[in-house]
Amino acid sequence: MEKSIIRDLEKLLGRDAVLSARTDLMMYEYDGSVEQARPECVVFPRSTEDVVGIVKLASRTQTPIVARGAGTGLSGGALARRGGIMIAFPRMNRILEVDAENQRAVVQPGVVNLDLSRAAEPYSLYFAPDPSSQKACTIGGNVAENAGGPHTLAYGVTTNHVTGLEIVLPDSGEVVRIGDKAAETPGFDLTGLMVGSEGTLAIVTEITVKLTRKPEAVKTLLAIFDRVDDCTQTVVEITGRAITPAACEMMDGWTLRAVEAFAHAGFPLDSAAVLLIELEGLREAVEAQAVDVIDVCKLCHARDVRVAKDDRERDLLWKGRKNAFGAVGRLSPSYYVQDGVIPRTRLPETLRHIDAVCAKYGFPVGNIFHAGDGNLHPLIPFDVRDHEQFDRVVRAAHEIMEFCISVGGSITGEHGVGMEKNELMPLLFSESDLGLMRRVRDAFNPTGLLNPDKFFPSSKGCGEIRVRPLPISEPAAPTPVSGPPA
Amino acid sequence: MSPATGTAFAQLSSIVGEASYFADPAALTRYSVDGRNPGAVVRPGSAEEVAEVVRFAASEKLALIACGGRSKLGVGMPPVRYDIAVDLSRLNRVVAYDPGDLTLGVEGGMLVSALLEALREKNQWLPLLVPWYDRATIGGILSTNSISPLRYMFGGPRDFLLGLEFVTGDGKLCKSGARVVKSVAGYDSHKLLLGALGSLGIITRANFRTFPLPRAQRGFVASYSDAAGALDFCRRIAQSSLKPALVEVLDPGAARIVANPKLPEGSWCVVAVAIGHEAVVERHARDLAQLAEQSGAAAFVALTDADKKELLGRVREFLRIVAEQYPDAAVLRTGVLPQNVTANCEKIARLAAQNGLGCANVVRAGATLYTVLLPGTEGTTERLEAAIRSAMSSTGGMPRAVLERCPTEIKSRVNSWGPVGPDMELMKRVKQVFDPHGILSPGRFVGGL
Numbered sequence: 001m002e003k004s005i006i007r008d009l010e011k012l013l014g015r016d017a018v019l020s021a022r023t024d025l026m027m028y029e030y031d032g033s034v035e036q037a038r039p040e041c042v043v044f045p046r047s048t049e050d051v052v053g054i055v056k057l058a059s060r061t062q063t064p065i066v067a068r069g070a071g072t073g074l075s076g077g078a079l080a081r082r083g084g085i086m087i088a089f090p091r092m093n094r095i096l097e098v099d100a101e102n103q104r105a106v107v108q109p110g111v112v113n114l115d116l117s118r119a120a121e122p123y124s125l126y127f128a129p130d131p132s133s134q135k136a137c138t139i140g141g142n143v144a145e146n147a148g149g150p151h152t153l154a155y156g157v158t159t160n161h162v163t164g165l166e167i168v169l170p171d172s173g174e175v176v177r178i179g180d181k182a183a184e185t186p187g188f189d190l191t192g193l194m195v196g197s198e199g200t201l202a203i204v205t206e207i208t209v210k211l212t213r214k215p216e217a218v219k220t221l222l223a224i225f226d227r228v229d230d231c232t233q234t235v236v237e238i239t240g241r242a243i244t245p246a247a248c249e250m251m252d253g254w255t256l257r258a259v260e261a262f263a264h265a266g267f268p269l270d271s272a273a274v275l276l277i278e279l280e281g282l283r284e285a286v287e288a289q290a291v292d293v294i295d296v297c298k299l300c301h302a303r304d305v306r307v308a309k310d311d312r313e314r315d316l317l318w319k320g321r322k323n324a325f326g327a328v329g330r331l332s333p334s335y336y337v338q339d340g341v342i343p344r345t346r347l348p349e350t351l352r353h354i355d356a357v358c359a360k361y362g363f364p365v366g367n368i369f370h371a372g373d374g375n376l377h378p379l380i381p382f383d384v385r386d387h388e389q390f391d392r393v394v395r396a397a398h399e400i401m402e403f404c405i406s407v408g409g410s411i412t413g414e415h416g417v418g419m420e421k422n423e424l425m426p427l428l429f430s431e432s433d434l435g436l437m438r439r440v441r442d443a444f445n446p447t448g449l450l451n452p453d454k455f456f457p458s459s460k461g462c463g464e465i466r467v468r469p470l471p472i473s474e475p476a477a478p479t480p481v482s483g484p485p486a
Numbered sequence: 487m488s489p490a491t492g493t494a495f496a497q498l499s500s501i502v503g504e505a506s507y508f509a510d511p512a513a514l515t516r517y518s519v520d521g522r523n524p525g526a527v528v529r530p531g532s533a534e535e536v537a538e539v540v541r542f543a544a545s546e547k548l549a550l551i552a553c554g555g556r557s558k559l560g561v562g563m564p565p566v567r568y569d570i571a572v573d574l575s576r577l578n579r580v581v582a583y584d585p586g587d588l589t590l591g592v593e594g595g596m597l598v599s600a601l602l603e604a605l606r607e608k609n610q611w612l613p614l615l616v617p618w619y620d621r622a623t624i625g626g627i628l629s630t631n632s633i634s635p636l637r638y639m640f641g642g643p644r645d646f647l648l649g650l651e652f653v654t655g656d657g658k659l660c661k662s663g664a665r666v667v668k669s670v671a672g673y674d675s676h677k678l679l680l681g682a683l684g685s686l687g688i689i690t691r692a693n694f695r696t697f698p699l700p701r702a703q704r705g706f707v708a709s710y711s712d713a714a715g716a717l718d719f720c721r722r723i724a725q726s727s728l729k730p731a732l733v734e735v736l737d738p739g740a741a742r743i744v745a746n747p748k749l750p751e752g753s754w755c756v757v758a759v760a761i762g763h764e765a766v767v768e769r770h771a772r773d774l775a776q777l778a779e780q781s782g783a784a785a786f787v788a789l790t791d792a793d794k795k796e797l798l799g800r801v802r803e804f805l806r807i808v809a810e811q812y813p814d815a816a817v818l819r820t821g822v823l824p825q826n827v828t829a830n831c832e833k834i835a836r837l838a839a840q841n842g843l844g845c846a847n848v849v850r851a852g853a854t855l856y857t858v859l860l861p862g863t864e865g866t867t868e869r870l871e872a873a874i875r876s877a878m879s880s881t882g883g884m885p886r887a888v889l890e891r892c893p894t895e896i897k898s899r900v901n902s903w904g905p906v907g908p909d910m911e912l913m914k915r916v917k918q919v920f921d922p923h924g925i926l927s928p929g930r931f932v933g934g935l
Contacts, residue, residue, distance in 0.1 A: 375668050
């Protein structure tokens, strides 16, 4: 990148709002995925006007740009794949309005997900999408990825909770307001298009969201199983009987042993799998559902069904679940987490298939996922520094995703396509589907300089996974992958 | 229609088959939109045939309007061109239904009523209490974003639609979204088609998540002498832990149109329905009665199943009753927030009185305000038009109100969509992507798209 661009950015934003030293930039070359790419500079706007200035400068100098929230994404969506300018939003983190009467909030993109719920708490309201990273991830990132979370089973994903946006167009720097506080406005649903577009259409600078009333009663159950098949069958039964928990999360034995060593939540170490089921709503609804859920669990041979006695026990169980990825990080230098979705009726056979695939490629696998949605997160520990292992884990992942598609599912339920799954898009979408999406992208982002080389396959319709260069520049000696404590 | 076009039309029958091609005057009149007849009607039998028809139309620069039950073709501005009606009623099958997974794929021309019938066999449903219930098709309600009163609990179709398959204006069969309940792969292009009046694509298939039929349900009516009490009741419900499936506010004018013995004459009425477990319904009965009392209701009545069914049927068909009984009325639809419902209702009452018109308001799920302006004894078309213009003006009117229905002569003079928003330029870009030749429902949508 030319020095003059950095100088101009410093002039525009102030020197303390621009990073360009290599050591600083290294902090921004990762996200939560196995991908890596380094920006040439990182800027920290304080206002929409700042963003406009950055975008105009980038457009004039034909410099790639990418927006980034907290960098917790799991598909490389917020990495600077072609270098250029990274726009990070920690300084645009104001909650502009909590409108309790209309159950809306207006926020800047850098607001941390959980901070919004905290701000809404005095009104007994909260922001429903709750990704596991909610203590760190930002609403802007949630919008880009159409983020989910355990409780989206009952409340829907981010797109169901966003009614309006302020966006900056990448070609002109023009600021446009789309949608509104009201749930319906005349015209095409551009807000619906923008949510989940993974930062490839425009840069979001303000977000209007719905707030949800906190439930009167919550009950959290832990169902413990000696066989994985019994656990998955329970999920099939719960769905089939049309019981609708607020969350229904599965963790297999491998994962929960890893989690227990870290969280001390009281997960049974000798079990094959557990279901963490949360029921929310009116007291009467929660009580009635609890009876039904316990019934189903027993019918499916649950060894035990425990009910969290109080908030402390409940929080502990969720701490275990929401920090599971981090817990696995204690055991292995890296892990590859996937995000496939399948029809819930196919859960038992899919888990068996995942086990077989991982065994074939010589990896252990932990399964921890949103069972109620059929949204799988197989988690494969490996060593990213080992070329051969990296290649092998990507191939295993590819096979798992192909299976998800073959049973009518999707390659991503909430993590996004980014630069991780873009080559797999032709497995899911036809040339005409992708052609339409490309033309939509070009209508908003005609030069392709906003978040380039993401989302779309690089070549036509092959579906082949690229074999990437070693992602770390100074390789260390490979560390053997260890299993979790037994 | 030019002679060349006449010859061209004949080719359509080779695409859809002679039995599905119509050009006789009687048939063409049945498909008229705002008084304009098409030159031909086709009834394609598959998504591929729809695509072929569109490709043909694109090559001949012929304009298409897709339709199903033809109950809401009056929505939007009059078409600027209209050559071919694409009747989707042969695309009427459930193509994939997995009751165990609560997911469904259905063709665009399927009747809502037939679909719900099929779902009922498996003890499931979709929360689609839509008007013209026995005529409306899936593609039609999506294209007009027809809102069910059950939106209070379930949201609109946007919230339970998983994906669409559609034919774009260049004749390509495309899909967006997924068949499973959760997916973020690809742009949510399908959301753009909701309420777009077929201006971006012709819907050939829709995937939905389905819902279990509730174990129990009960209906209630609270009646009030004024708007303040009725809206206070709604506010109290919203701020409670209760989760009714439906909360519909009818002002005295709307209650008169619905004409049901359970709605007291001259009252503001709030119709509520609770669904779910028996204990949940019981709790609603208790708490709603209490909230009604706190908000000063003149009466609060729990309905019998038969009364509830009868009343909901009328509430569901409110717009149809207006269309059939008051063909000279105007209907406005406005997205609202709880906070500005009162002001909007007062504004409309004032405007109606000033112009010697009758008026009726329905607040659906606290999110959509339907306003009916009725030409009374002194009302004239001019005064109706004046009231519509004031109601839709960006200064002093209801921001972003849409004129859903009005006499055709007014329609040609008033922009049904109101002043364009700041996003108009982006909408033009989107239209260009989906319909590069401008042949899908031209002129009917926002900004003449």
